[in-house]
Amino acid sequence: xxxxxxxxxxxxxxxxxxxxxxxxxxxxxxxxxxxxxxxxxxxxxxxxxxxxxxxxxxxxxxxxxxxxxxxxxxxxxxxxxxxxxxxxxxxxxxxxxxxxxxxxxxxxxxxxxxxxxxxxxxxxxxxxxxxxxxxxxxxxxxxxxxxxxxxxxxxxxxxxxxxxxxxxxxxxxxxxxxxxxxxxxxxxxxxxxxxxxxxxxxxxxxxxxxxxxxxxxxxxxxxxxxxxxxxxxxxxxxxxxxxxxxxxxxxxxxxxxxxxxxxxxxxxxxxxxxxxxxxxxxxxxxxxxxxxxxxxxxxxxxxxxxxxxxxxxxxxxxxxxxxxxxxxxxxxxxxxxxxxxxxxxxxxxxxxxxxxxxxxxxxxxxxxxxxxxxxxxxxxxxxxxxxxxxxxxxxxxxxxxxxxxxxxxxxxxxxxxxxxxxxxxxxxxxxxxxxxxxxxxxxxxxxxxxxxxxxxxxxxxxxxxxxxxxxxxxxxxxxxxxxxxxxxxxxxxxxxxxxxxxxxxxxxxxxxxxxxxxxxxxxxxxxxxxxxxx
Numbered sequence: 112x113x114x115x116x117x118x119x120x121x122x123x124x125x126x127x128x129x130x131x132x133x134x135x136x137x138x139x140x141x142x143x144x145x146x147x148x149x150x151x152x153x154x155x156x157x158x159x160x161x162x163x164x165x166x167x168x169x170x171x172x173x174x175x176x177x178x179x180x181x182x183x184x185x186x187x188x189x190x191x192x193x194x195x196x197x198x199x200x201x202x203x204x205x206x207x208x209x210x211x212x213x214x215x216x217x218x219x220x221x222x223x224x225x226x227x228x229x230x231x232x233x234x235x236x237x238x239x240x241x242x243x244x245x246x247x248x249x250x251x252x253x254x255x256x257x258x259x260x261x262x263x264x265x266x267x268x269x270x271x272x273x274x275x276x277x278x279x280x281x282x283x284x285x286x287x288x289x290x291x292x293x294x295x296x297x298x299x300x301x302x303x304x305x306x307x308x309x310x311x312x313x314x315x316x317x318x319x320x321x322x323x324x325x326x327x328x329x330x331x332x333x334x335x336x337x338x339x340x341x342x343x344x345x346x347x348x349x350x351x352x353x354x355x356x357x358x359x360x361x362x363x364x365x366x367x368x369x370x371x372x373x374x375x376x377x378x379x380x381x382x383x384x385x386x387x388x389x390x391x392x393x394x395x396x397x398x399x400x401x402x403x404x405x406x407x408x409x410x411x412x413x414x415x416x417x418x419x420x421x422x423x424x425x426x427x428x429x430x431x432x433x434x435x436x437x438x439x440x441x442x443x444x445x446x447x448x449x450x451x452x453x454x455x456x457x458x459x460x461x462x463x464x465x466x467x468x469x470x471x472x473x474x475x476x477x478x479x480x481x482x483x484x485x486x487x488x489x490x491x492x493x494x495x496x497x498x499x500x501x502x503x504x505x506x507x508x509x510x511x512x513x514x515x516x517x518x519x520x521x522x523x524x525x526x527x528x529x530x531x532x533x534x535x536x537x538x539x540x541x542x543x544x545x546x547x548x549x550x551x552x553x554x555x556x557x558x559x560x561x562x563x564x565x566x567x568x569x570x571x572x573x574x575x576x577x578x579x580x581x582x583x584x585x586x587x588x589x590x591x592x593x594x595x596x597x598x599x600x601x602x603x604x605x606x607x608x609x610x611x612x613x614x615x616x617x618x619x620x621x622x623x624x625x626x627x628x629x630x631x632x633x634x635x636x637x638x639x640x641x642x643x644x645x
Contacts, residue, residue, distance in 0.1 A: 151362025168255030178244035246289035313340030
């Protein structure tokens with residue numbers, strides 16, 4: 112007991128020595144300040160911002176639309192970099208560059224603010240100003256480095272790499288610019304985000320006290336004091352899928368902890384949560400206090416105020432208490448509830464996997480498309496068997512969601528390129544004729560035929576590839592379109608190797624012309640840069 116009191120007095124002395132106290136980051140007012148000093152009163156959380164990155168790369172696989180154009184400084188860089196990527200020196204960089212089937216491109220992307228190692232993101236690809244190349248449509252970006260914007264030419268560590276098929280959006284536009292596009296989900300981060308706490312008044316003993324407080328709460332490897340003014344904080348495993356929540360908790364944590372102080376804080380924060388107009392800071396502060404707040408929170412999840420029930424349930428679930436699930440589930444499953452997506456996110460990112468998947472199975476039957484897509488996105492992130500997944504060719508995914516009550520074809524235009532069949536299996540109608548707007552791909556099926564005939568114009572020379580037979584199942588049709596061309600002995604050709612952008616054009620036309628009884632849903636486009644004007 113004496114040792115415990117000594118520790119409290121020691122910490123209190125450090126806090127006083129820090130000099131003054133900023134407005135409590137978790138809230139405002141005299142009542143909150145009387146609860147004690149928070150980390151946020153002593154230190155600032157360095158703002159996590161998206162990182163703009165850029166680079167240069169080489170696109171290959173072009174059908175004579177490329178160019179050898181390349182500024183000298185970029186040429187020197189690419190020659191050195193590509194040499195490190197080749198297994199031997201038998202390939203001449205200059206010969207590759209001179210080919211009309213390649214083109215040098217600039218790369219631009221934004222890494223998310225709090226990335227994990229290996230996180231996927233979109234990258235914009237564009238021909239260099241002055242390039243004689245006319246199109247990068249259908250090309251493949253070879254592996255390239257991405258560095259912080261403005262550091263090209265300096266000896267800087269790359270922050271990410273990128274490679275993959277070039278995607279030029281064919282949906283909902285009649286003015287396609289073939290000189291720029293994206294590599295969907297092709298970026299890969301090479302670092303893990305860590306949080307930096309910066310003391311307003313550097314003090315090594317205070318930095319150590321904060322480090323110890325965080326390590327006691329979240330584990331011994333959570334924090335380390337880098338200097339008298341800086342503390343590095345690693346995001347705990349329990350918060351890996353809700354990083355912004357953890358970052359919000361840090362400034363709300365109280366540095367000094369005793370049983371009496373904790374009881375006082377909980378009483379005051381519970382009162383705030385039930386009466387204050389802005390309840391967000393009280394919610395965060397209660398989760399920052401920890402599991403000691405669960406007993407009083409449990410009385411709120413059965414209360415009359417729906418917002419209080421949701422917030423209390425979210426805190427309880429975040430602290431590992433299953434009693435927080437019920438109020439969130441009630442909101443998530445109620446079509447009239449105004450905060451459904453909030454409740455769904457909390458369940459899917461915080462609840463035990465089995466509980467989340469049980470709720471997800473019901474949400475897949477929901478009439479709200481946004482609810483269905485949010486649920487699907489969670490299920491694919493955790494690799495649940497409700498989403499059947501396979502790779503088609505080497506450029507995109509085919510996913511099927513049989514449990515959904517919707518019958519729809521979803522195509523992504525950001526993140527990993529993928530075709531998703533909701534309500535699978537989906538089947539083409541017995542009789543159809545579909546042709547893409549550029550007349551490069553034709554689907555034809557006649558009554559009683561039992562299969563779909565698929566033909567494709569050759570991408571680089573006059574002539575037709577096919578016809579290839581596909582079964583009427585839309586999943587099989589996708590495989591036939593996008594799979595790598597295969598011939599075995601005297602057997603007929605299987606699969607056409609159609610790029611992802613053309614595959615989704617075919618599917619859009621198939622749905623529009625009633626070739627399959629399904630809606631067509633196109634995901635949002637990447638939000639990177641501006642289109643390059645011809």
